[in-house]
Amino acid sequence: DAKTTQPTSMDCAEGRAANLPCNHSTISGNEYVYWYRQIHSQGPQYIIHGLKNNETNEMASLIITEDRKSSTLILPHATLRDTAVYYCIVRAALYSGGGADGLTFGKGTHLIIQP
Amino acid sequence: ETGVTQTPRHLVMGMTNKKSLKCEQHLGHNAMYWYKQSAKKPLELMFVYSLEERVENNSVPSRFSPECPNSSHLFLHLHTLQPEDSALYLCASSGGRGSGNEQYFGPGTRLTVT
Numbered sequence: 750d751a752k753t754t755q756p757t758s759m760d761c762a763e764g765r766a767a768n769l770p771c772n773h774s775t776i777s778g779n780e781y782v783y784w785y786r787q788i789h790s791q792g793p794q795y796i797i798h799g800l801k802n803n804e805t806n807e808m809a810s811l812i813i814t815e816d817r818k819s820s821t822l823i824l825p826h827a828t829l830r831d832t833a834v835y836y837c838i839v840r841a842a843l844y845s846g847g848g849a850d851g852l853t854f855g856k857g858t859h860l861i862i863q864p
Numbered sequence: 865e866t867g868v869t870q871t872p873r874h875l876v877m878g879m880t881n882k883k884s885l886k887c888e889q890h891l892g893h894n895a896m897y898w899y900k901q902s903a904k905k906p907l908e909l910m911f912v913y914s915l916e917e918r919v920e921n922n923s924v925p926s927r928f929s930p931e932c933p934n935s936s937h938l939f940l941h942l943h944t945l946q947p948e949d950s951a952l953y954l955c956a957s958s959g960g961r962g963s964g965n966e967q968y969f970g971p972g973t974r975l976t977v978t
Contacts, residue, residue, distance in 0.1 A: 783966065792866070792954050792969030793907070840965060850965060851897055851909035851920060 753837045758859040767824040769858050771837030774818040779841050782813060782820045786833040787857070793836065796822065832862045867891040870955050870970035878978055879945060885973045887938040887955030896938040897967065898930060899954040907954065913938060945977045 754772040761767040773782065783798040797804055797811045799820075804811045810823040824831055836857040840850065867890045877883050889896065898910040912920035913932040927949075929941040938955055952974050956967040 781965075790952065790972075790974075792868075792956070792972050793967075794866070795966040795968060798966060851899075851912050851922070852907075852965075852967060853909070854907040856906055 753839055753855060755835075755837055755855065755858045757856065758861065760861050760863055761824075761827050763829060763862050763864050764826055767827040767831065767860060767862070769822040769824075769835050769837075769860060770819065771822070772819045773837070773839045776817050776839050780839045781841065782811065783838045783840065783852075784809070784811065784822045785836045785838065785852075785854075786831075787836070788830075788833040793854075796835075827860075827862045829862050829864060832860060834859050866968045866970065868955060868957055868968050868970035870953075870973050872973060873971065874974045874976075876976045876978060877942070877945065879947070881945075882941070882943040884942065885940040885953055885955075885975075887940075887970055889936055889938075889955075889957035889968070889970075891957055891968060893957035893959050893968075894935045895958045896932060896935070897956040897958075898938065898940050899956065899969075901952040901954060901972075902948075903951070911940075942975075945975075947977050950975055950977045 781798050781800050784796040785793040787793040796808050797806055799811045799813055813820045834857040836854050838852055869888050871886045895914045897912050899907045900910050901907045909922050910924045911930045916932045927944050931939040952972045954972045955970045958967045
């Protein structure tokens with residue numbers, strides 16, 4: 750799986766858009782960008798994933814650069830409940846080798862929403 | 865509520881005890897996973913089951929023994945653990961072959977080994 754690089758921590762004011770960057774310069778053609786988040790002492794939560802087009806769901810938007818070497822997760826109106834560690838993970842969307850694939854988590858970005 | 869439940873939520877056990885962690889998913893998935901999260905460390909994948917067969921064992925010590933009796937249930941049997949095994953143990957499930965790789969996690973079991 751391609752390696753990702755994220756800032757260790759970020760602050761954002763409540764009500765503003767939170768933009769979380771991720772670099773994945775070694776991403777290969779069949780790899781997707783996935784985002785998860787983990788609120789303190791809870792299980793990680795799937796947010797969104799994409800291949801090359803921008804994606805939006807009820808939680809967030811994902812912007813992927815044209816060369817696919819970086820992406821940005823956007824939380825459009827951050828609330829205090831969005832304070833969490835956000836993980837950017839790159840891997841194939843479909844299983845390879847006929848089985849399921851575990852996720853490789855890095856350290857992620859600790860996003861702190863300030864009141 | 866993610867559709868993945870774990871019991872117990874908290875467990876304290878001595879080094880000579882035997883205990884089991886249970887995970888159940890109500891999502892119709894056919895792949896299940898155990899992860900370990902120690903303090904101040906990233907999540908580490910422990911075991912992967914697909915269609916009730918173990919497909920990955922990430923060099924986990926034999927004092928951790930997984931069991932997947934059917935596609936909805938996953939157990940982690942624990943025996944003669946060490947204090948450094950104290951951690952948050954997380955279960956996850958995903959759709960399986962032909963579907964996306966998004967995984968849904970349970971709330972975890974906070975394990976303390978004394």
